[in-house]
Amino acid sequence: MTGGFSPPPYPHDRLAALATTARGHDGGMVDLSVGMPNDPPSPRVVAALATSGAERGYPPSIGTPALRQAAAAWMARRFGVDVAPAAVAACIGTKELVVGLPHWLRLRRPDRDTVLYPAVSYPSYAMGAELAGCRPVPVPLDECWRLDLSAVAEEDAARALCLWSNTPGNPAGGLDDLAAVAGWARRRGIPVLSDECYADFTWDGPSRSILQSGSEGVVALHSLSKRANLAGLRAGFYAGDPELVAYLSEVRKHAGFMVPGPVQAAAVVALDDDAHAAAQAQRYRIRLERARVILSQALDVAVAAPGGGIYLWVPAPGGDAWAFAERLATDAGCLVAPGDFYGPAGAGHVRLAMVVPEDRLELVARRLAG
Numbered sequence: 001m002t003g004g005f006s007p008p009p010y011p012h013d014r015l016a017a018l019a020t021t022a023r024g025h026d027g028g029m030v031d032l033s034v035g036m037p038n039d040p041p042s043p044r045v046v047a048a049l050a051t052s053g054a055e056r057g058y059p060p061s062i063g064t065p066a067l068r069q070a071a072a073a074w075m076a077r078r079f080g081v082d083v084a085p086a087a088v089a090a091c092i093g094t095k096e097l098v099v100g101l102p103h104w105l106r107l108r109r110p111d112r113d114t115v116l117y118p119a120v121s122y123p124s125y126a127m128g129a130e131l132a133g134c135r136p137v138p139v140p141l142d143e144c145w146r147l148d149l150s151a152v153a154e155e156d157a158a159r160a161l162c163l164w165s166n167t168p169g170n171p172a173g174g175l176d177d178l179a180a181v182a183g184w185a186r187r188r189g190i191p192v193l194s195d196e197c198y199a200d201f202t203w204d205g206p207s208r209s210i211l212q213s214g215s216e217g218v219v220a221l222h223s224l225s226k227r228a229n230l231a232g233l234r235a236g237f238y239a240g241d242p243e244l245v246a247y248l249s250e251v252r253k254h255a256g257f258m259v260p261g262p263v264q265a266a267a268v269v270a271l272d273d274d275a276h277a278a279a280q281a282q283r284y285r286i287r288l289e290r291a292r293v294i295l296s297q298a299l300d301v302a303v304a305a306p307g308g309g310i311y312l313w314v315p316a317p318g319g320d321a322w323a324f325a326e327r328l329a330t331d332a333g334c335l336v337a338p339g340d341f342y343g344p345a346g347a348g349h350v351r352l353a354m355v356v357p358e359d360r361l362e363l364v365a366r367r368l369a370g
């Protein structure tokens with residue numbers, strides 16, 4: 001024992017025993033535990049990978065002009081915002097950026113040591129704080145799973161290096177009032193990191209971006225993993241405050257972060273293809289509704305429709321998420337994620353990712369009925 005950092009068990013590795021139970025069902029496991037895209041990417045994107053001619057040279061760390069232009073054009077179409085391509089930079093999928101940001105921001109502001117993040121959220125916000133030697137401080141959510149910034153202590157705000165928001169939210173599907181989030185943080189001089197990787201899957205109203213309330217002090221993060229079923233490609237970008245984007249992209253250039261050239265070329269095709277994303281959104285929407293009906297009827301639990309995202313966030317009967325997950329694995333061969341993966345405040349729920357075709361959801365329905 002050195003007393004130094006010891007990585008905790010990776011959340012999904014804790015599901016091994018439940019997965020064995022679920023796999024024992026005739027017809028196999030229905031795995032709803034991970035937000036792993038299973039539907040096909042566009043063949044045009046795959047073709048672009050093979051034909052870019054970008055293998056030989058080093059790719060620009062910040063992103064090719066074509067990629068930054070395509071990202072800016074997509075944001076203009078999707079959100080009606082005018083972002084200069086110079087205020088856009090590439091990342092290798094968004095998880096590495098999410099986890100790395102506190103470290104790089106702290107190098108710039110060593111006087112600040114606190115990362116504020118949604119109390120029920122994607123675990124990498126807290127992990128990035130921890131890996132940077134910062135204090136992860138969860139911000140409570142309201143009854144609609146939105147950030148409740150009135151609950152942040154002013155002492156924590158004064159020490160905050162950054163504030164994470166995630167709209168639509170993983171796991172609960174909440175939609176923050178991003179203008180209010182930006183306003184709160186600007187009044188306190190706290191950069192907002194707005195993870196918007198599910199923006200194409202917004203069900204209540206139009207897609208939102210923090211950049212709709214201006215770019216000062218805010219950075220939006222976007223990924224092609226979910227929009228275009230390209231989690232294996234590792235392609236994303238960030239955009240916003242020109243000074244923050246310039247700082248981050250310079251640090252990342254020194255550190256050797258580069259999206260491979262062929263991936264950058266394919267990402268341009270994926271960003272341009274709104275029809276493919278719309279078809280994927282329709283699939284998720286149909287599955288969310290069907291799974292909601294199946295669970296509500298078979299288990300007598302109240303399942304709310306999410307405001308956005310690709311997950312159902314289901315209250316566990318009696319508030320015991322692990323017991324509920326075990327029941328679903330045993331009775332329905334269905335693997336789900338217990339809510340404590342997303343923070344202690346999530347412990348009374350389970351998360352179901354709508355990443356399987358409808359016939360697999362019908363199999364779950366039959367098993368539950370039988």
Ligand SMILES: Cc1ncc(COP(=O)(O)O)c(C=O)c1O
Pocket residue numbers: 035092093094095096098122166169170195197222223224225231235236
């Ligand atoms: C909220 C959120 N942010 C970021 C990511 C990272 O996605 P990627 O690294 O594939 O861009 C995920 C992946 O599930 C996510 O749910």
